[in-house]
Amino acid sequence: MSIIRKDKKEWEKDILGARPAAKEQEECPLTLLANKYKTDKGTNRGANNGYTYTYEYYFNNFKDKKIKFLEIGLNNGGPEHGSNKIDRKIEDYPSIRMWHEYFSKGEIWGFDVNELKDPIDKSLNRFHFFQGDQGSEDSLKDFNDTVNKKYGNNVQFDIIIDDGSHAFYHQQLSFTRLSGLVKPGGYYVIEDIHWQPDKRRLVKGKLAEGEKPVYDSGQLPRTVNTKFLIKQIVGDPKKNNPGAPNSIFNKFKKLRPEFADDFINNMKNFIWEDPNPSGKCPRPQRLIILQRSKE
Numbered sequence: 162m163s164i165i166r167k168d169k170k171e172w173e174k175d176i177l178g179a180r181p182a183a184k185e186q187e188e189c190p191l192t193l194l195a196n197k198y199k200t201d202k203g204t205n206r207g208a209n210n211g212y213t214y215t216y217e218y219y220f221n222n223f224k225d226k227k228i229k230f231l232e233i234g235l236n237n238g239g240p241e242h243g244s245n246k247i248d249r250k251i252e253d254y255p256s257i258r259m260w261h262e263y264f265s266k267g268e269i270w271g272f273d274v275n276e277l278k279d280p281i282d283k284s285l286n287r288f289h290f291f292q293g294d295q296g297s298e299d300s301l302k303d304f305n306d307t308v309n310k311k312y313g314n315n316v317q318f319d320i321i322i323d324d325g326s327h328a329f330y331h332q333q334l335s336f337t338r339l340s341g342l343v344k345p346g347g348y349y350v351i352e353d354i355h356w357q358p359d360k361r362r363l364v365k366g367k368l369a370e371g372e373k374p375v376y377d378s379g380q381l382p383r384t385v386n387t388k389f390l391i392k393q394i395v396g397d398p399k400k401n402n403p404g405a406p407n408s409i410f411n412k413f414k415k416l417r418p419e420f421a422d423d424f425i426n427n428m429k430n431f432i433w434e435d436p437n438p439s440g441k442c443p444r445p446q447r448l449i450i451l452q453r454s455k456e
């Protein structure tokens with residue numbers, strides 16, 4: 162298979178073409194904040210995903226409420242880019258800064274496998290950090306225990322965003338063990354479903370000879386594509402025929418019997434929402450927005 166490289170001009174045209182005009186950005190407060198703090202959820206950094214246009218639409222109502230919010234994944238450059246160690250100290254947390262300012266009364270939780278570099282910014286006085294691995298049953302249980310202990314049993318979150326390693330296995334285990342925390346009417350979001358940590362994506366020079374990256378697809382437990390799986394459960398079951406013996410649904414049950422039933426049962430509480438309701442998000446195909454049914 163050959164890789165076709167676009168020349169720089171063509172690539173810039175793609176990116177700029179996908180970038181909304183300055184006036185649109187001005188009209189979207191969350192995009193302005195994303196750009197101020199330089200997270201790629203906005204339109205001036207890295208992949209310029211512009212997810213903020215979608216988030217502004219769904220989350221605007223939560224803005225000045227006392228919500229509980231969790232994001233998995235705090236800063237680019239983590240072990241998903243090919244390190245064989247989990248030894249990075251996170252120096253900044255752009256999306257946490259953005260959420261902290263946007264949700265002016267919200268409790269903002271950040272969950273990351275890497276620790277934070279001292280001193281943690283004290284001006285973020287509603288920010289709580291939890292160090293854990295989203296691929297570990299123990300860490301996910303610890304997180305549940307920690308928030309239950311802090312807020313009382315059966316604590317509920319308004320919004321959870323998974324912007325962690327993006328590995329399918331991690332996305333699926335995290336949803337299984339964290340989605341029960343989402344309150345009716347709240348949201349569970351999975352970002353960057355087009356991207357997998359894989360040795361072909363490694364940042365050059367990070368590994369010495371013979372070392373293996375922590376999240377190479379060959380090292381993580383095998384599973385199916387997250388988007389196709391969710392589509393079969395809450396998308397259009399007739400079209401996707403989940404009952405067929407070789408369906409993604411059945412493959413998932415065979416590959417991950419230890420949590421497949423929990424994943425499927427939890428997913429049935431959610432509704433698949435339009436990832437581009439405003440029509441302004443440049444890359445909606447990279448996003449899964451799930452809303453918990455209002456029981």
Ligand SMILES: C[S@@+](CC[C@H](N)C(=O)[O-])C[C@H]1O[C@@H](n2cnc3c(N)ncnc32)[C@H](O)[C@@H]1O
Binds near residue numbers: 202239294
């Ligand atoms: C894409 S970056 C997050 C970007 C940030 N949310 C933003 O918008 O600027 C991914 C983050 O996921 C974290 N991560 C990678 N693997 C993880 C794991 N197994 N558990 C928890 N966090 C993980 C990385 O350390 C990194 O900070």
